[in-house]
Amino acid sequence: MSTQFIPTQIKQRHTGPAKGSHDASDICRCHEPSEGIVVNGESYLPARRSVPIVSVRQLDQGVIELVICDRYMAEHARPAQFANLFTHDGLRLMPRPFGICEICGDEVSFIFAIVGAGTAQFAQMKAGDSIDVLGPLGKTFDLTSPDARYILVGGGLGVPPLIQAAQYLHDSGRENRTTAIFGYRKHHFADSIVGQYSDDVRSIDEEQGNVITVLDSMDAELRQISDPVVILSCGPTPMMKAVAFWASSRGIATQFNLEERMGCGYGTCVVCVVDTIHGRKKVCLEGPVFTAQELGWESER
Amino acid sequence: MSTQFIPTQIKQRHTGPAKGSHDASDICRCHEPSEGIVVNGESYLPARRSVPIVSVRQLDQGVIELVICDRYMAEHARPAQFANLFTHDGLRLMPRPFGICEICGDEVSFIFAIVGAGTAQFAQMKAGDSIDVLGPLGKTFDLTSPDARYILVGGGLGVPPLIQAAQYLHDSGRENRTTAIFGYRKHHFADSIVGQYSDDVRSIDEEQGNVITVLDSMDAELRQISDPVVILSCGPTPMMKAVAFWASSRGIATQFNLEERMGCGYGTCVVCVVDTIHGRKKVCLEGPVFTAQELGWESER
Amino acid sequence: MGERTMTTAIERTDALSSSQSLQDMLTLPWKHPTIVAGVPWKNPVGTASGTFNVEACSRFYDVAQMGAVSTKGVSIIPWEGNPTPRTAETPAGTVNSVGLQNPGLDHYLANDLPMLKRMGANVITNVAGHSDEDYIQVVERLADKPCDMLEINVSCPNVSHGGMSVGTDAKALHHLIGALRNITDKPMIVKLSPNVTDIVGIAKAAVDAGADALSLINTLVGMRINTTTGRPILANITGGVSGPCIFPIALSFVWRVRRALPDIPIIGIGGISNGDNALEYLYAGANAVEVGAAALLDPIAPLRIARELDDLLDARPELAEKLAEGRTW
Amino acid sequence: MGERTMTTAIERTDALSSSQSLQDMLTLPWKHPTIVAGVPWKNPVGTASGTFNVEACSRFYDVAQMGAVSTKGVSIIPWEGNPTPRTAETPAGTVNSVGLQNPGLDHYLANDLPMLKRMGANVITNVAGHSDEDYIQVVERLADKPCDMLEINVSCPNVSHGGMSVGTDAKALHHLIGALRNITDKPMIVKLSPNVTDIVGIAKAAVDAGADALSLINTLVGMRINTTTGRPILANITGGVSGPCIFPIALSFVWRVRRALPDIPIIGIGGISNGDNALEYLYAGANAVEVGAAALLDPIAPLRIARELDDLLDARPELAEKLAEGRTW
Ligand SMILES: Cc1cc2nc3c(=O)[nH]c(=O)nc-3n(C[C@H](O)[C@H](O)[C@H](O)COP(=O)(O)OP(=O)(O)OC[C@H]3O[C@@H](n4cnc5c(N)ncnc54)[C@H](O)[C@@H]3O)c2cc1C
């Protein structure tokens, strides 16, 4: 097995007690009901709300893990769903969407790169601070096939939804059915995290090649599997297109988690569209998961 | 003596150690040089800067005292000068000007009413937080006459510059030359503060009358004084005009501390003007102190 | 100091500070209704076109609680809009270039409109077109449909033909609105563009031609540039700016049109993020308001703002009474 | 994800985050000069008219360090401006109605101009008038005075005659600028109003009539209302909106004029609060920028922004070289 662990501490959140400077049971009480809000017999989703931050830590240069406490999101989020985070800054009002990463009790983690003003501000936040969130948003990966073998192909900051997929499969007793192929620029910052949920982590960095190199090396192995193979992928568009091409030429099903600049994140503004074979679709509401077929990526390279 | 002390604690800041949750000597080190900034032999004023908050406390319902630590301001501020405070809120960028109240070591206090968004945010701040300030700004009361008797006539939130005048006179050995006549809506929230610097505090609230009632009661007393009498006043415009009329009919000199909505506070935008007999003048740079004569208030009522 | 008062309400109703429960927001009776061009609104707050999609929003709140809902611009055939990215952040706002992507009138009539009416919403159908003929076809087909009002969007900065070009030319606008007036009896709101020299001239042209009400403003033309690449962020280069940043500008448009046209019903739009902002529009002379960008930041913002305004109007019985009778401040 | 980069510079140069010392800001050599209408600027950042007063600002920094300083509008006789209150806060901005209060040309020539030149500043004299004749008199008397450039303000929203009415009418503008061109050889910048339907038409009129450069934008018409009294906050009712809120709008004006007029020098103005904002203007096609409202919030903001831009240009040698030669991106 080619897993490479970098010297960040292995996370204990899934099995051990919650981290952060506050006691989780204490911090997590003030929240949304876990069942949405029922008024006159109609059930409504919780809207934007302020929740406490449990911890903020740096995983790598410019890569941050931020953990919030929100019971509703923790109970309802499914792999590939995302949440909008908001700054406290009146000059920067727009939503920042991030893939939901790990879920532990009432806690939900996000992993993001500092790329601009909002992420820089989030990185400065501390345990105990509050942050506004909306979510979970969007549709999930299709993980319904009970005997499928899932290959999680992630690039850079595309790994969070794949970690959530690994955790979900793990928690539903299918951890032996996942392989994580993560491509990093340099440090393998997420290996220890996904390693909690999958014992087959084959990561790679720029010096070593790319995710296609790893897929190629699995070719023979995959041919021998009789179960259906499904690739879940999230990362830079060129990477995802390469994965789509690789998989389609082998008849392997693929599901891609897309990103697009968003206005609202919940389907009301038609800002976040992507071209599909069925026309322009909202990534936030009709996605973020699309198959290679829907995207017309099967024959492209 | 008609001084009325309300049951707020007497402030010890002038004589005792600094309040606030931080040790003042610790909190006050990180700052502006006290002598402005000299570059190439030219001396410049310090511009906007971030300074620590030493304490925030409520003096009365909706009336707050906020103390900052800023050595430059503490050393250079003179009575009637003011400072711009700024919110941390990108939606509310404009300066909030406040009269400089007490000075103690490197600490400077402000007293303000919560009247809008900015003051509400300042009231929420805590010791140890930082706040952006610019100042001291504006001109000072003329307190050069060594033997004058100063009557400080303040209304509501107009008292801070008069407290600073009382402190200044006190610190230059003239505390027996000040009488503070403060008119309050209800609670006499500043008596204990000004009482540190003046032993003649004659305050009044709406139920008891107004500052003119007190001035009238001093009429005989004042006629017997051979020293020049100078009234310093700050408060609602109708009050100040009444004071101007009362004083001018008695030949008493008056200096008024005006307020006007400001764009910059340091004389660059011409937003804050007041009509004077010499034309429209900038309150922030050519004021905030003007005499009744300059304002043409002598004959008005 | 004469100016200082203890009653400024700005902060009390600030965005997201509301602690009202959704339960209360959805069930309390509305105290202060209004009437716009003869159509009763249960409160003076509507959703603004392009920021309200019934499927998306009704998951968060009962859309029938709004004074009205203005739908995304509907065109006679489906439009695919502009390429992405379609949004960029601006200080205290956003600039978007959706370009009126919408699935077309047939889809609207088969899906959104029946769903909205089933839910009990007061529906304003926002109408888009590339040409007079486009608008005419949509309005004609809506004549017997159960929408309550029409809002003719002649002010979208993101479509090259029609859209803003009609809304910035008094003559062209007069011609279009006159033509539409001939074919519909529905209360017709004309939505105006702020990107003009003479808003009063444009407003008068719309009213002369038969508009029953005006809504203003649509977005202001704007853009952002990525300083890493040196290129515009929006694929369409420019887009429409909305959000709190445009609030004072939009307010002055409403004020100026109200001064020039004392009787026409006006819906104020632009940068509203709390009840106090909405109130400023009512004092500027609006009969009602629509909330746009704020809904992008929080799905229930329009409802929260309606509740805040409803409470603020308690202390202003004179204004509330005028609104209730379809008059304005 | 293709879009994600690690190099966005917005935050690095955010307002007030600069830790550069005043010492450095005032003494380091400038690396990236520009040329506007033949006049060398030591850096591409000037102060905007109405937010720079030499007496007030020179107490905080050496004004000769700016690329240029644009003075408050100067009229032939003293103007007393509008009544107070003259300012109100707006989301991420401010609205003002100073109304061009200024002590008149004689005072300017006796005080401000000599003081500025003694200090070594590159001086743009901003010219105000109520009529063509007003402007002509000021420009005539400035012909032999030591100011470096003229900026003709035909875009102030706060004066009833002249001011914006000239700046929103291409014909009137062409007439005025033509008349001024006949009487001055000084580099003449015409400052344009954003409150127009067709900025390109206006810009062309100014250039055809002999403008050497354009500066844009002046403020957008706006207002605020006090919801306690129901009355406008500004005594003048409406005023001009400036500050970060107008940034995307102003940027698009510069972009559009640059596309239509590839060769005219342009000074970008509006909502600049850091070096990265200034850079967006340069990529939009400006040769230089002016900083207005940011200086109200911090006296040394213009200098800080100039330093931030100077550093940002280090990594953009191609752009820097073009600017140094008086060309644009
Ligand atoms: C569904 C979805 C899931 C995502 N998940 C992750 C994740 O798990 N980890 C991670 O690091 N990043 C993720 N991203 C990208 C992330 O949203 C952006 O990096 C982030 O919004 C940048 O914010 P900023 O304030 O730092 O940048 P700024 O440039 O200051 O942002 C300005 C505006 O542009 C938007 N924006 C800027 N870059 C992007 C981008 N690449 N994609 C979308 N919007 C952008 C911001 O949301 C904001 O509205 C995701 C994006 C989407 C759409």
Ligand SMILES: Cc1cc2nc3c(=O)[nH]c(=O)nc-3n(C[C@H](O)[C@H](O)[C@H](O)COP(=O)(O)OP(=O)(O)OC[C@H]3O[C@@H](n4cnc5c(N)ncnc54)[C@H](O)[C@@H]3O)c2cc1C
């Ligand atoms: C020279 C001077 C000294 C002052 N000293 C004091 C003092 O010691 N104590 C005190 O309580 N108040 C004082 N004031 C008034 C104080 O500045 C305002 O109460 C305060 O700015 C209101 O801010 P806000 O954010 O709460 O109100 P908002 O209404 O949210 O403010 C919006 C904008 O309007 C301005 N503004 C609003 N009301 C006033 C006002 N009455 N005067 C000037 N600007 C206003 C604010 O500065 C801000 O730019 C002084 C004003 C001036 C000009």
Ligand SMILES: Cc1cc2nc3c(=O)[nH]c(=O)nc-3n(C[C@H](O)[C@H](O)[C@H](O)COP(=O)(O)O)c2cc1C
């Ligand atoms: C994403 C988005 C899409 C919009 N689409 C439309 C539209 O289809 N038709 C229309 O008339 N206005 C449209 N608008 C304009 C808004 O209805 C509103 O006039 C404008 O955004 C100003 O209000 P705000 O500041 O509250 O957003 C759109 C605005 C946004 C932000």
Ligand SMILES: Cc1cc2nc3c(=O)[nH]c(=O)nc-3n(C[C@H](O)[C@H](O)[C@H](O)COP(=O)(O)O)c2cc1C
């Ligand atoms: C208080 C104030 C006064 C102004 N006075 C003038 C003026 O006299 N002449 C002029 O051409 N522009 C004037 N302006 C407009 C500014 O120069 C500038 O064009 C505008 O404020 C936009 O830039 P900003 O967002 O950086 O402030 C004034 C602006 C402000 C805020």
Ligand code: FES
């Ligand atoms: S972001 Fe608004 S519809 Fe997707």
Ligand code: FES
């Ligand atoms: S507030 Fe700007 S000159 Fe006084």
